[in-house]
Structure formats: structure tokens, C-alpha cells
Amino acid sequence: MSFDVPDDRRYRESHEWALQTDDGIRVGITDFAQDELGDVVFVELPDEGESVAQEEEFGVIESIKAVSDLYAPVGGEVLSVNEALFDSPELVNEDPFxxxxxxxxxxxxxxxxxxxxxxxxxxxQIA
Structure with missing residues (x-):
């Protein structure tokens, strides 16, 4: 199976991605990760203004198969969180990037x- 791996961003071995934007660094999980998890049913994210450290846990993602920790690819202050995921966690499966x-x-x-x-x-790594 072939997974989408856009070359405009960087990746952690634990399957999170980081994309440089005009505002900062946007973070999510990869196509491979969402496929491995299966249907995502819940996402727990930090509050805006919280600090996160590189390689430290910043949240939790829950699917029908498993509960997994999310790890920050870079450190800094949380500028914004995708609040749409609280009502529609399936967006992670539908459009992870x-x-x-x-x-x-x-x-x-x-x-x-x-x-x-x-x-x-x-x-x-995922091949």
C-alpha cells in the first residue's frame, strides 16, 4: 500500500508531521498513522498558550483500535488548536495533511x- 508523504514538511519517527507556515509550525499525524489507527473517535489537544517541548507528549488520539499519545515535533507555544477535531475527529482520517x-x-x-x-x-521508515 502506498501512503501520501508530502515533501513540503518534516516528520517524526512516531508519525507526526511539521509544516512551516506564515504563522508558525502546523502539526498533525501522517496518512500512515491515521491508517494504522483506524477510525479516529476522539482527540485531546493542549490549550492555546500552553508550552510544548520537542519530543514530549502534547495530546492523545483515540481510535476504535487504540489510544495513542501524540508527540511534539518541535517545541514552542501553542498558537492555535484545530477545534473542528473536537466535533469531527474523523477529519484526521479524511484529510490528515x-x-x-x-x-x-x-x-x-x-x-x-x-x-x-x-x-x-x-x-x-514506513516502507
């Missing part, structure tokens, strides 16, 4: 972004 994004972080260190996997490296 678009409408299913989870949070935006500001103040991230560029060096932390550089430590993440490229799209090619991530594709090699």
Missing part, C-alpha cells in the same frame, strides 16, 4: 525542524 491538522506552534527553533526526517527518510 489538511483539515485534520492538530495545532500550530510559534517560537519553534529552526534547528529542531532540521532534526526531523525528510519526506524521503520518512518514506524509507
Amino acid at each position: 489538511g483539515e485534520g491538522w492538530m495545532l500550530e506552534i510559534e517560537g519553534a527553533d529552526e534547528a529542531e525542524l532540521d532534526e526531523l526526517l525528510s519526506a524521503d527518510e520518512y518514506e524509507d
